Amino acid sequence: MVRLSMLASSSSKLSHATLVHRYPPSKLHSEEEMSDTVFSSDENEMNYKRENVTHKDDENLQCEEFEETPLYAAILTYLSYAILCLFGWLRDFLRNSNIEKKRGAVDPNAALGFVPLYQSYESFYTRNMYTRVRDIFNRPIASVPGAQFELTERISDDYNWTYRYTGKTINAINLGSYNYLGFAEKSGPCATDAINALKTYGVSSCNTRIELGTQRYHVELEQLLANFLHVESSIAFGMGFATNALNIPAVASKGDLILSDEMNHISLILGMRLSGASYQTFAHNDMKDLEAKLRAAIVHGHPRTQRPWKKIIIVVEGVYSMEGSICRLPELIALKKKYKAYLYMDEAHSVGAMGKNGRGIMDYFGIDANDVDILMGTFTKSFGSAGGYIAGKKSLIDHIRVNSHANTYASSMSAPVVQQIISSLQLLKRPEGQKRICQLADNTRYFRQKLVDMGFIVYGNKNSPVVPMLIYMPARVTRFNREMLRRGIAVVTVGFPATKLLDARVRFCISAAHTRQMLDTALMAIDEIGTDISLRYSTRHQSRRLREL
Incomplete structure (x- = not known):
């Protein structure tokens, strides 16, 4: 999987309908002009x-x-x-x-x-x-x-x-396992549903999603998840680590810049390295440092060619798994809007565990899910299952379905694994x-x-x-x-x-x-x-x- 992802062709880029260059070269001629058009006064x-x-x-x-x-x-x-x-x-x-x-x-x-x-x-x-x-x-x-x-x-x-x-x-x-909502159970409605799914569908279809691996329960999960997160669409994968490592190369490539929190998980770091994009780190949860790097990236462009970056993606986690801290999402959204960047948020440890409805950091802050361009999460922490997902606009998900190596080459998720997630999501809507x-x-x-x-x-x-x-x-x-x-x-x-x-x-x-x-x-x-x-x-x-x- 990793080897194949490193051989990604030029087709593994975001479609123009999803993430496009927001800074036309004709409008970025000099630092002085940039200061006049993008940067405001100190007060603003x-x-x-x-x-x-x-x-x-x-x-x-x-x-x-x-x-x-x-x-x-x-x-x-x-x-x-x-x-x-x-x-x-x-x-x-x-x-x-x-x-x-x-x-x-x-x-x-x-x-x-x-x-x-x-x-x-x-x-x-x-x-x-x-x-x-x-x-x-x-x-x-x-x-x-x-x-x-x-x-x-x-x-x-x-x-x-x-x-x-x-x-x-x-x-x-x-006190060591990721079992935030207590769905790691050997009995109960979720376990019963998973057993019934095993009896009905078997262990696996033994095929990839783009061939014969997509089954009814996969479609049901993705629709249910999109509704739960209040986004247009979503796509599920069989491995949480690979969801980051093999999908970041589908949304970033050479000529792009990724600004990554210094405490980000290794799966995010591996995805950045495999993507071919340039990447820089900013101090943990430090919005001043992030803003300084955004400004420098827009003013100076690529360090070798001085041409504008095709796009700039900010990558953060909802809850940082080793620090216990949460991202400063309201300020991140304000910055990404101000500087026309994109936001990729890993909610592996926050979806299900944060917010009054369990929808993660967006729910915790009461923020519209559409303000985050790319939502990532896993099913291992709060749902007692396995796998991960990417959620967002339909155009983004359609692009990932075609260009993600995690979707193209990996076997589809097992029926009982999917059913465990479906039952958990349905249970979250109940008392x-x-x-x-x-x-x-x-x-x-x-x-x-x-x-x-x-x-x-x-x-x-x-x-x-x-x-x-x-x-x-x-x-x-x-x-x-x-x-x-x-x-x-x-x-x-x-x-x-x-x-x-x-x-x-x-x-x-x-x-x-x-x-x-x-x-x-x-x-x-x-x-x-x-x-x-x-x-x-x-x-x-x-x-x-x-x-x-």
């Missing part, structure tokens, strides 16, 4: 914030928190990595000199004649840092990833290079679905506020179901993960290189299926472990024990 430059951002929007935008890393935590974190590197290099030297006989940090497969997978520092990091704590990552499960689930118990006899399974399972509260949306919002605010009140550093928006709590030091990341599991709570911890060196964290994902008792159990464990290993770093909030709140 900021009007978009006053005119397009309401008081309610201001409240939604300002309820985010990103506390700076305490100096002592930064020093200890750098020191931790320095010590790990120092001892790693020393042990590598001793092993290479045949002085050290323990081979725990050496890949046992290397002796079997396998070609090394890593080179240089990657290999060093894997041997001396990652493998030491590999047991806290990629844990297999043995049940549906609901609010509680079964983890498969495993042990290692060769320092985490390989594992063997004991046949036992560990029952744990699940039960609205109850799930409200329950998720209540759980999110309760859990996040308790962490803040206990003195932990928590990133993101108070309404985001992604709740990152900063841990910083690698040894404490490992200890926190293992201690939480020992208390029957499964969490996802993330560190370098998935985050910056100083930003190691635990990422809690809150679900509507979590009961207040489950959240209190988790908070009690976090309180105990946070005290034992000193995780209360916040200087903005007083450190208090849970029993004091």
Whole structure:
């Protein structure tokens, strides 16, 4: 799939009916002329914030928190990595000199004649840092990833290079899975409908959508989704990652400029690279930096030819999966209208989870869906299924149907997978679905506020179901993960290189299926472990024990 997408022909461009060049070359002769025709006075430059951002929007935008890393935590974190590197290099030297006989940090497969997978520092990091704590990552499960689930118990006899399974399972509260609305269930109306679809249609049509793969249920899903999002049309794909990676090349190509938030997901970054378009990053959620780059792009054009860009596309996420923050959508829309750019928004973590009707960030801010040119989302987070979608104007979707490699070469979505999404969407329109949306919002605010009140550093928006709590030091990341599991709570911890060196964290994902008792159990464990290993770093909030709140 990826190889084919890199061989895209010149036909893989947006049709003129969809995204066309909005700056005719004849009208962009000089920077002075540009300043006269496009840029307004300093007073008018900021009007978009006053005119397009309401008081309610201001409240939604300002309820985010990103506390700076305490100096002592930064020093200890750098020191931790320095010590790990120092001892790693020393042990590598001793092993290479045949002085050290323990081979725990050496890949046992290397002796079997396998070609090394890593080179240089990657290999060093894997041997001396990652493998030491590999047991806290990629844990297999043995049940549906609901609010509680079964983890498969495993042990290692060769320092985490390989594992063997004991046949036992560990029952744990699940605070790591994307199950925002609680549709990851093995029973209930959605599961029943999916089973019936399997019996009726089988597993798959084993064909692509443009040949014989399009079935009635695919059409029903796309129509239902378009109605749910209040857009003209939509198209569904079998893989969420590929929805970004293989569709951005269908809407951007050589001669285009993509302005990407620096915290965007790797699937978006891969799509930009495959598209052949030029791309630049702007500071996370920094509208001043974005506006400066928009102005520079319009004034100066392509850096080599100085010709105007064919089009400029701003790429953002609705909810950022690692930061827990939300995009500043009202200001983004105002900027894209002011500078005649296009907006591509990834709602993988926000559709279903944000807004009073679950329609994502547009619903959260009360914004017309037609103000966003390209809407992307996935079905894995809120709908308990698989796949992704692109939604927008009919002309855009018609173009993608023909030019997207994700639609042209990939097998169509399986019937039970599609039916799970259809049933979930239909349920959201009913009182039960609205109850799930409200329950998720209540759980999110309760859990996040308790962490803040206990003195932990928590990133993101108070309404985001992604709740990152900063841990910083690698040894404490490992200890926190293992201690939480020992208390029957499964969490996802993330560190370098998935985050910056100083930003190691635990990422809690809150679900509507979590009961207040489950959240209190988790908070009690976090309180105990946070005290034992000193995780209360916040200087903005007083450190208090849970029993004091």
